[in-house]
Amino acid sequence: MARGREGEERKMVLGKYELGRLLGQGTFAKVYYARDLSAGGGSVAIKMIDKARLRRTEGMMEQLRREISIMRMVRHPNVVGIREVLASRSSVFVVMEYARGGELFAKVVRGRLTEDHARRYFQQLVAAVGFCHRRGISHRDLKPENLLLDEEGQLKVTDFGLAALPEQLRHDGLLHTQCGTPAYVAPEVLRKRGYDGARADLWSCGVVLYVLLCGFLPFQHDNCAKMYQKIFKAEYQMPPWVSCDARRLIARLLVVDPAKRISIPEIMRTPWFRKGFVPPVPSPPVSPKKWLDEDDGGVLLDGSEDNSSSNSGSMSPRTCNAFQLISSMSSGFDLSGLFESEQKAATVFTSRAPAATVVEKLEAVGRALGFEVARGKGWRVRMEAKADGTNGRLAVTAEVLEVAAGVAVVEFAHDAGDALDFNNFCAEDVRPGLADIVWAWQGDSPPMPAAVVGCA
Structure with missing residues (x-):
């Protein structure tokens, strides 16, 4: 500093x-x-x-x-x-x-946990992993170093850098990238023959539970090849202090054949797991309206004032200053190259129609496409599909930003559902219905006038 x-x-x-x-x-x-x-x-x-x-x-x-x-x-x-x-x-x-309690690993290095403490952390781990799996996401690097604790001692899974989405599956429906921390990795991952990411995560959960209850790893050796041999055979020793119910659960998790490995619903039905378990309530969004009631206005890095007020009674869209416009549409600050694929559909358009007209049009188009539509703060319109798509229900938010007198920028954000469905929504579905209010779609027209970029 x-x-x-x-x-x-x-x-x-x-x-x-x-x-x-x-x-x-x-x-x-x-x-x-x-x-x-x-x-x-x-x-x-x-x-x-x-x-x-x-x-x-x-x-x-x-x-x-x-x-x-x-x-x-x-x-x-x-x-x-x-x-x-x-x-x-x-x-x-x-x-x-921010997880104030630090890594769960820090607790383990001081020695094994009591069975009640280990159960509590394992229950929260399984709840989080199950939530991810229902959305098609495999973590692929579950270990105590990637499990944090908040100030109340609640477990928080972190580090999704190696996580996989359904779009990464090959033609055989399996993942093939060998990744993770060797001592926690499932045998099928080490064999390099393709694997089910969710089932591989469950092996890692079994290793984590063993470590919490025992204070050391089930498969360890100074020689990596010999450690792998232990993993391939699920060869480990169970200390005498581990209860019979916990032993049985670990034995059903550390199964070499992934098809025979216990599933999350089965884990949650075991007597050992069910003791004192209180299912967590997933965070919002739960519905379009509730999500839109949250204020998550952006931060400006140039020190200028952010006009994204949470005042629900605002009668005009928030103003976009020069920095925000450059951030979203200029190559110098463009994040699309970092966070979207090269085939990304245009998600931004400009309009000369009044902001109120733009919002009404967005609502009408959303309903015409069969989406549930809700209006929120800051001139936002949330659209959510009524049926599940490839990876859950598609949810999209459109926000209107006033960049100059008589000029508005409308940006679509992908909130939930499959990325391909979102791309199709932006590239094909909404365009025909918005044709009469669109000045230009991003990427389809010459650069905007300098006068617009200079607005404050």
Whole structure:
């Protein structure tokens, strides 16, 4: 941190966040503690990623895009939540929930846990993993180092950098990338013959439970090849202090044949698991209206004022200043190259129609397409499909931003459902119905006039 003229410490401020101590550092990112300076703020963790290193390293942009997309999909009490993604010319900043209790690993290194404590953490782990699996997401790196604790001792799954989505399945319906931490990885992953990501996660859950109850790993050896041999045979020793019910559960998790491995519904029916279990309530959004009642206005990195007021009675759309417009439409700050595929459909259009007209048109088009439609704060329209698609129900939010007198920018955001369904929605479904209010779709027209970019 920098120091002022009189020697006082000056902390770095990033928009509405004041950065504090370094929490951790990896190959591509640093994670900082930060304080939210806005009203009713609190603590957050901010992952800072260097853009240049992302571009230089093959596959890293796609991995970061996927990780952020997944974190937005899995809003659950036992998963570290993502607040927003910001960017400067040189860095990407992922703002996340801060887990004050640190890693569960720190508790394990001090010795094994009591069975009641181990059960409580395992129950929360299974609830989070099951939630992810129902959305087609496999974590692929479950271990105590990736399980955090909040200030109330609630478990939070983190680090979705190796997680997989259904779109990564090959023609055989299996995953083929060998990844994860060797001591926690399922035998089918190590064999490189393709594997079911959800079943592989359950093996890792079994290893985690063993570690919590025993205080050491089930499969360990100084020689990796010999450790793999133990994993391939599910060869481990069970200490005498582990109860019979817990032994049976671990034995059903650490099964070499993934087809015979216990499933999450079966885990949740076992007497050992059910003891004292209180199912967590998944975080919102639960319905279009409830989601739209939340205020998640963006942060400006140039220090200018953010006009995204949460005042529900506002009679005009929030104004987009020059920085926001550059951030969304200029290559200098464009995040689309980081978080969307090269085939990304245009998700932004400009209009010369009054904002109220644009909103009414969006609502009409959404209903015509058979979506549930709700209007929210900040001139937003949420559309949610009434039936499940490839990966759950598609949910889209359109927000109207006033960038100059008589000029509005409308941006579609992907909230839930399959990415391909969202791309088709933006590229094909909504266009015909909006034709009479669209000035230009992003990528379909010459650059906007300089006068628009200079608005405040």
